[in-house]
Amino acid sequence: MAEIWAILQLHKGQLDEQSGELLSEMQEVAQRQQEKPDVCAILLTSPESPLPDLASIHTQGIEHVYVLAHPTLDRYSTEANVSALAWFIRQRHPMLVSNSATANGRDCMSRLAARLRLPFAPGCLSIDIQDDALFTLRTMYDGRAYIQTRSQLQGHTALATLIPGVRGNPTSRNLAIGKASGKVTIVTPTIDDFIERERIKHIALQAPSPEDVELEAAERIVAGGRGIGREGFTQVAAFARLLGAAVGATRVATDRGWVGHARQIGATGRIVHPRLYIACGISGAAQHTSGMREAQTVIAINPDRTAPIFALADLGLLGDANRVLPLAADLMGHK
Ligand SMILES: Cc1cc2nc3c(=O)[nH]c(=O)nc-3n(C[C@H](O)[C@H](O)[C@H](O)COP(=O)(O)OP(=O)(O)OC[C@H]3O[C@@H](n4cnc5c(N)ncnc54)[C@H](O)[C@@H]3O)c2cc1C
Incomplete structure (x- = not known):
């Protein structure tokens, strides 16, 4: 069965705030397809880390969660995340892979698109797939104009990032559509050898000053x-x-x-x-x-x-x- 993926980001071991809205957007894309694809949540983590509470994913009607578990994925790293996702996309050929347009989401998805040479729509306000084409609504000129884009896919996987906060998290009323449990598949991705010699070194995590946080992406x-x-x-x-x-x-x-x-x-x-x-x-x-x-x-x-x-x-x-x-x-x- 065709699949649509929502890559969910983790923050201190818990699902990030944007997870709910990304999943809702993907559910709506799936519902508009003639043959409804499976909407799957994707998590990247290390085998040692405990999984976050997945109930909120399942209650949103998402029955399948893929956990890509590898020691190099214990925290966000550009090369390890891109390598794991590229490997998994090659395995399963989903029709659409989405992520939130956070700093990490933007970093990862653009490199993934370049690595796999896939069509990519960054910073979307809404996403759709119709007739083998990716349709998006995006803004330009610092948010002063809206544009609708259409990219022909020719059977390729489409990649897109969704601006956080635009559609908002689903209300508890919308959430009650699914079961409280679902299928969780743990996969060990093949990660490129050069990750061992990672060019980007993690030194420390430091919260930016409130005067430096990017306003457009601020929650x-x-x-x-x-x-x-x-x-x-x-x-x-x-x-x-x-x-x-x-x-x-x-x-x-x-x-x-x-x-x-x-x-x-x-x-x-x-x-x-x-x-x-x-x-x-x-x-x-x-x-x-x-x-x-x-x-x-x-x-x-x-x-x-x-x-x-x-x-x-x-x-x-x-x-x-x-x-x-x-x-x-x-x-x-x-x-
Ligand atoms: C072409 C053009 C473009 C513009 N573009 C922008 C723009 O991009 N962004 C923008 O912001 N403005 C823009 N402006 C200016 C805009 O018209 C307003 O003048 C401006 O937004 C008012 O700023 P303000 O609310 O800080 O000040 P004011 O309108 O003076 O309001 C101050 C408020 O503070 C309240 N206040 C007073 N004391 C306190 C207190 N102790 N605690 C809490 N509240 C208090 C007052 O009751 C008042 O309501 C533009 C103007 C023009 C002509």
Whole structure:
């Protein structure tokens, strides 16, 4: 039977946040096919590592999980991951292999495409396969225009990455479609010998500073505007660090040099689509909100109840953001 694969990434031994949405997207692609292919989850890990809880995969209706287990896969490594996946694709010839467009997903999939000379669509908002062609919706010009692409496959496996956070994780209602258990096949991939002499050395894992996290790929953003003043950005950065979030800003804040211009969100800045957007001291001008209105959950902190940002907010806190953020940090157990 034809297969569609979703490569799921692991974070500290657990499935990454994007796993659910990647699986849902692949389920929908499968359902649109005349002969429904098997949607399979792919995990890469070492034989010694315990498997993550797979129940959430199975309850999403995914009955088959392939675990590629090899000692060189104990943590993400470009060469080992690409080598293992290339070997497995050659074995099974799936119709579509997808991954989330995270740093590792982008790194791995582009090299995999080059290695196997397969058609590859990076950074998709949606994916489809029809009549032996890969159809995608993607953005260009920093998210200001949408394009639909069509790549003829000529029987080849298609590769694609899905931008995280665009479709969101499936709700618990959607999740109740599958069984709580399914088939797990553990495979030992053949990995190229040169991996032993890996050119890329793992030295340490270090979280980037919230001012450096790429805004377009950020799952959480804490953004500041004129209302918090220059000093307020110290609070915003500290709170962002607590949440593992990126720092964003309005044009007023970047024009005043409170943060770098690369942090500006809006019509003349970045277009973002995080799961969580915390707007501190931001009025909600159209030029700003056009860059963040696709955020899944918006929290706004502002003392002015008439501020337009509240119309977009799922949760509005009336108050001084410079006082609310330290209180929230305290509640989370951090001073
Ligand atoms: C062509 C053009 C392009 C533009 N492009 C962009 C863009 O890409 N991105 C962008 O952001 N803007 C852009 N702008 C500017 C935009 O129109 C707004 O001026 C800007 O977004 C407002 O920024 P702000 O919300 O920080 O400031 P303000 O609109 O001044 O709002 C500050 C808010 O902070 C609140 N506040 C005050 N004190 C506190 C406190 N202690 N705690 C919490 N809240 C407080 C106030 O009530 C107010 O609502 C553009 C403008 C033009 C003309």
